[in-house]
Amino acid sequence: MLVLMFLLSRKITASPTTEAEVLVKWKNSLLYTPFLNSWSLSNIHNLCSTWDAVVCDKTTNTTVSEIYLSGFDLSGTLHGFDFASLPNLTHLDLNDNSFYGSIPPQIGSLSKLIFLDFGSNNFTGTVPYEIGHLRELEYLSFNNNSFNGAIPHQVISLPKVWYLDFGGNYFASPPHWSDYSCMPSLTYLDLSFNSFTPEFPSFIMKCHNLTFLDLSFNYFNGTIPESLYTNLVKLQFLNLSYCEMEGPLSSNLSKLSNLKELRMGNNNFSGVLPPNLCSGMMLSILAVNNNSFSGIFPNSLRNCLTLTTIRLDGNHFSGNITEALGVYPSLAY
Structure with missing residues (x-):
């Protein structure tokens, strides 16, 4: 029993160091990191107090809960990012950088994530269906990238998302829109500047709480469904x-x-x-x-x-x- 208590204690006290090592390893895999000098192994024990763009859990102040890197002029991929080693992450903001490549499916391990913004980068490929595992997510933006293919129906059924912006990509219509439900909390939906054609996305008519809808610059080539006027x-x-x-x-x-x-x-x-x-x-x-x-x-x-x-x-x-x-x-x- 004493050995077990010692091991558990060691694991808890070591978690900030482990998370710091994970973030430094990812930083070192990037091509350009002009504003992340504070992310350093020589500064590893000050993760929660002096590291730029990092916020730790306010209750324990020992584990990373938020990462805000919007506009940090970063370039590289997410393939060196060990998502599983940051289990308490609630906010991840990489907006307005030069990230490229695909999104690893391991992102689905961030079970506590509330806010996810990868907008205004150079990401490519399809959106992994594992995003649909993020059941606590409320804000999701992949706007202004080069994603293609169909948006996974698992993503469109997330229960708590109120803000969804996938505008400015190359998303295409799925074989059947009938496979899609709607996020019950969704109020903001932007699918503009994509390649949806020709059927109007029928799942949108189930989004009864929408206040903002932008479908501009697509190829629907038909009439406005009457249900839009009655359901939205x-x-x-x-x-x-x-x-x-x-x-x-x-x-x-x-x-x-x-x-x-x-x-x-x-x-x-x-x-x-x-x-x-x-x-x-x-x-x-x-x-x-x-x-x-x-x-x-x-x-x-x-x-x-x-x-x-x-x-x-x-x-x-x-x-x-x-x-x-x-x-x-x-x-x-």
């Missing part, structure tokens, strides 16, 4: 610009009563604007420019009392826009 009534921001979408706009658009910003420019939408446009809505920005809308500028535009910006150019409207809009002291168009 909490939306405040909707961007479907440059999606090669077509067809008329439904009068159910007015059901998005919380919408403040609507961007649908540079598509192939046609027909007339819904006569109840802006009815009961609080729109500040309306952009439907560069489509194939036609008809007289509708008097329903007078219902858009909260507008600050409107874009109707590049369509086939007729009539006098000033008369249709009425008086808007702060409106730009």
Whole structure:
């Protein structure tokens, strides 16, 4: 029993040293680390007090819980990062660096991770399905990289994620969107600047708590599903610009009563604007420019009392826009 207690005690006191060694080993595997001089074996016992970008658990102050390396001008890969040796990590921020290569599947061992941001790097390959093991995750951003393939359905079902940004990559549609559920806590979803085509992602209609949705710069080549208007009534921001979408706009658009910003420019939408446009809505920005809308500028535009910006150019409207809009002291168009 005394031997066992000694070994357990030794393991606990050695964990900060072990974590420091792991981080130094990863640092030494990188190509460029101009701002990590404090990560040194000569400074190994001061991990929790003097190491830049490292925060230790506030309760024990003996184990790494947060790593913030955003904008540290780092270059290299994650293949020398021993994820399993940092079991108490809750925040990992590598945003705005020059990391490249794929994400090792071992990242799935970070079972306590809450915040994960690998945005604005040069990562490639597919997203490992092991990300779906991170059941405590709340914030997930891989934006502005070069990921490809389909987003694993395991990732889209994480129960606590409220913020998901996979914009600015080369993600493609999976064989079947029906295999995907939706994160019940999700309020922010950005899938813009990808290669989704041609089916509109049906799982999004299950994301009833969304307030922000950006699907711009994809290739959906179809109409807006009617269920979007009825299922996503909490939306405040909707961007479907440059999606090669077509067809008329439904009068159910007015059901998005919380919408403040609507961007649908540079598509192939046609027909007339819904006569109840802006009815009961609080729109500040309306952009439907560069489509194939036609008809007289509708008097329903007078219902858009909260507008600050409107874009109707590049369509086939007729009539006098000033008369249709009425008086808007702060409106730009």
